[in-house]
Amino acid sequence: MGKVMANGHKYLQVAEGIEKMIYDEILRIGDKLPSVRVLSDEYGISMGTAFQAYYHLEGKGLIESRPKSGYYVRFNHRRFPEVPKTVQPVITAQNVSVKEMIAAVYKNITAKDVINFSLASPAIELLPAAKLNKSIVHALRTSKTHCLNYEDIQGNLELRKQLAKVCFNWGGSVQPDDIVVTAGCMEAIVMCLKAVTKIGDTVAIESPTYFGIFQIMESLGLKVIEIPSDAQTGIRIDEFEKAIKKFNIKACVFVPNFNNPLGSCMPDENKKKLVEVITKHRVPLIEDDIYGELYFGKHRPKTCKTYDKEGWVLHCTSISKSLAPGYRIGWCLPGRFTEEVKRLKLIHNISTNTLTQVAIAHFLSIGRYEYHLKNLRKALHTQYLRYVQGIRENFPEDVKVSRPEGGFVLWIELPKEINSYKLYQEAMKYNISISPGQIFSSQGCYGNCMRIGYGRKFDSEVEYCFKVLGELIRKMMRGR
Numbered sequence: 491m492g493k494v495m496a497n498g499h500k501y502l503q504v505a506e507g508i509e510k511m512i513y514d515e516i517l518r519i520g521d522k523l524p525s526v527r528v529l530s531d532e533y534g535i536s537m538g539t540a541f542q543a544y545y546h547l548e549g550k551g552l553i554e555s556r557p558k559s560g561y562y563v564r565f566n567h568r569r570f571p572e573v574p575k576t577v578q579p580v581i582t583a584q585n586v587s588v589k590e591m592i593a594a595v596y597k598n599i600t601a602k603d604v605i606n607f608s609l610a611s612p613a614i615e616l617l618p619a620a621k622l623n624k625s626i627v628h629a630l631r632t633s634k635t636h637c638l639n640y641e642d643i644q645g646n647l648e649l650r651k652q653l654a655k656v657c658f659n660w661g662g663s664v665q666p667d668d669i670v671v672t673a674g675c676m677e678a679i680v681m682c683l684k685a686v687t688k689i690g691d692t693v694a695i696e697s698p699t700y701f702g703i704f705q706i707m708e709s710l711g712l713k714v715i716e717i718p719s720d721a722q723t724g725i726r727i728d729e730f731e732k733a734i735k736k737f738n739i740k741a742c743v744f745v746p747n748f749n750n751p752l753g754s755c756m757p758d759e760n761k762k763k764l765v766e767v768i769t770k771h772r773v774p775l776i777e778d779d780i781y782g783e784l785y786f787g788k789h790r791p792k793t794c795k796t797y798d799k800e801g802w803v804l805h806c807t808s809i810s811k812s813l814a815p816g817y818r819i820g821w822c823l824p825g826r827f828t829e830e831v832k833r834l835k836l837i838h839n840i841s842t843n844t845l846t847q848v849a850i851a852h853f854l855s856i857g858r859y860e861y862h863l864k865n866l867r868k869a870l871h872t873q874y875l876r877y878v879q880g881i882r883e884n885f886p887e888d889v890k891v892s893r894p895e896g897g898f899v900l901w902i903e904l905p906k907e908i909n910s911y912k913l914y915q916e917a918m919k920y921n922i923s924i925s926p927g928q929i930f931s932s933q934g935c936y937g938n939c940m941r942i943g944y945g946r947k948f949d950s951e952v953e954y955c956f957k958v959l960g961e962l963i964r965k966m967m968r969g970r
């Protein structure tokens with residue numbers, strides 16, 4: 491198989507080489523892999539490093555260990571199911587009302603006896619609780635006011651300095667004064683929408699899109715136009731530009747990186763083109779980049795803000811999906827609308843939580859965030875592969891599954907005769923919660939689709955749930 495270079499983690503280099511051979515079908519499903527001793531000799535590595543390489547591939551579900559026999563190829567990326575098709579919603583401005591179904595699905599969101607695939611967030615065991623606790627203690631010990639004071643309206647200065655450094659990851663040249671800290675990404679989106687729209691205005695969104703965005707639109711009295719998205723490349727820019735010319739669109743809200751629920755990621759050249767379009771037509775873009783740091787590849791994808799020269803992109807994000815959901819720390823870069831967003835924040839809540847701002851500023855300053863992100867990305871990539879395998883093995887063959895390159899969610903297209911809300915109701919009899927596709931569209935599209943979050947580690951309980959879901963789908967296909 492060949493020697494390994496001296497730099498980097500040797501076990502990862504060996505594992506990546508074997509993974510490529512599996513993908514290229516040099517090693518086929520069922521083939522026996524070299525013994526650990528042979529692998530050690532071939533690559534000039536220790537037995538421990540050879541074991542690490544196999545453990546890494548086993549964790550991804552690509553190989554399996556057979557007692558007293560060795561390691562064998564178990565899965566190939568080429569066996570992925572087909573990707574869901576793009577649905578063409580009716581491109582028309584309309585009011586939004588998806589409250590009832592969302593309320594039904596999420597009323598048991600914290601129930602301990604429910605296996606909840608409806609969540610798009612990390613399992614607590616994937617988060618650095620002990621390190622964050624130390625940052626909380628540090629914040630309390632070093633604060634002259636014991637963190638009892640109101641913070642600056644725009645946000646803790648040290649936190650904003652650290653967040654400006656985080657923006658370098660996507661090519662941002664950001665100053666602390668460009669940033670407004672908020673109570674999570676949702677508040678950032680609300681503040682930005684309020685800054686650029688008024689009641690009755692029309693806003694363009696992706697289809698499908700996260701149901702929380704519908705709830706925001708409804709609460710603000712806004713109308714929406716759904717723009718079709720590709721399951722891999724995201725928003726259809728040609729359709730968006732047609733809609734701009736046809737309707738009086740006052741703003742747009744898009745999730746370019748690892749969209750929820752599709753998991754799609756716009757190519758960087760598409761982001762650049764999108765910024766050119768919104769700048770030309772002077773349509774503010776509220777960019778939700780909450781999943782941007784959770785990429786599986788070697789490089790973080792750029793943002794639309796990367797290409798924004800005139801301040802028409804209002805970039806919103808948070809640490810809720812990557813570090814501490816309960817700390818409620820988000821932020822935005824409102825561009826030319828910064829002063830208006832600051833004014834709205836003063837009216838809305840005066841300032842954001844002091845203690846968690848100071849703690850996160852400390853956590854970022856000691857370099858723990860990037861170390862944590864590397865481990866989280868690796869865990870999520872492994873879980874994504876295992877979930878796809880579980881779906882492949884337990885669901886009907888004609889089921890289509892998205893192929894996200896980051897984030898937390900899988901979008902699953904079921905046979906046309908399946909109603910995913912009825913599937914949700916049947917699954918709840920077994921304490922299994924999924925997100926039916928209908929809640930991701932104001933028009934009731936995607937009735938045969940569902941979203942599954944893979945933030946939870948794949949284990950025997952998850953595998954059992956997939957078997958139950960697979961059998962329920964087959965029963966519905968048989969009309970029982």
